Amino acid sequence: MSKARPTPRPTGTTRIQREKRQAIFDAALDVFSENGLRGATLDAIAARAGLSKPNVIYYFEGKEAIYKELLESLLDIWIAPLIDLSDSHEPIEELLAYVRRKLDMSRDMPRESRLFATEMIQAAPHIRDVLSGPLKALMDEKAALIQSWMDAGLLAKSDPYHLIFSIWATTQHYADFDVQVRAVLGGQDPFDSAPEFVEILFRRMLTP
Known part of the structure; x- marks a missing residue:
């Protein structure tokens, strides 16, 4: 069984847009799990995702928006076994x-x-x-x-x-x-x- 993966909301009209949002999500997971919300920066998330900071802001309003959406996606995965x-x-x-x-x-x-x-x-x-x-x-x-x-x-x-x-x-x-x-x-x-x-x-x- 493949592990579940936190994914951003299905917004964006093109495959590239969806892939970039997922790359930001994956990078943010690394940065937030290492530094917490307070210690994380958009610069660090952008660098981990291989994108520019303006590019990250284009897809998410700020680090708090990424963090909240990431947590909500994670919570869905976390409670799935209990639902079952x-x-x-x-x-x-x-x-x-x-x-x-x-x-x-x-x-x-x-x-x-x-x-x-x-x-x-x-x-x-x-x-x-x-x-x-x-x-x-x-x-x-x-x-x-x-x-x-x-x-x-x-x-x-x-x-x-x-x-x-x-x-x-x-x-x-x-x-x-x-x-x-x-x-x-x-x-x-x-x-x-x-x-x-x-x-x-x-x-x-x-x-x-």
């Missing part, structure tokens, strides 16, 4: 599949994870309305589904919200603290052993 969580499979296996997808995202999208984490640390000023609106509604829906599995004796009882939080914290740690993890492991790729450990951890936690 359903009662189509046995509950433990369904949740373990969700855990595996989140861990895969940490492996394949570390820049995106760190950018999202930085926004959260700064009190999410650009997407707070999304978090308290659509994301909360989605969480309420999935927590109710998980609670129904627990009430039916199909999962060990716990708080559904904190269960989801724990999945996020465990899986995204490998992206957000990648340098620390690799240093402690002596340079070993954490994803050689993390999937097995994380699956055992949550399987034991979820089993009634």
Whole structure:
């Protein structure tokens, strides 16, 4: 499965315009994940994209506009596995599949994870309305589904919200603290052993 890629809104009438907007988006992801919004500059984004600063401004009003659109695109990707969580499979296996997808995202999208984490640390000023609106509604829906599995004796009882939080914290740690993890492991790729450990951890936690 190919990894998802944050993409700008489908504006622009020509292929070249769309490609330039995507190049700016890709460059901005690098710059923002390394420096945050405050430390990023349009000059740095333009240089990374191989474009002039006026060319970047032609497509986006400023770095804040790029940042907000990038975050919104990223959030769509980030919550997609949660949207897919359903009662189509046995509950433990369904949740373990969700855990595996989140861990895969940490492996394949570390820049995106760190950018999202930085926004959260700064009190999410650009997407707070999304978090308290659509994301909360989605969480309420999935927590109710998980609670129904627990009430039916199909999962060990716990708080559904904190269960989801724990999945996020465990899986995204490998992206957000990648340098620390690799240093402690002596340079070993954490994803050689993390999937097995994380699956055992949550399987034991979820089993009634």
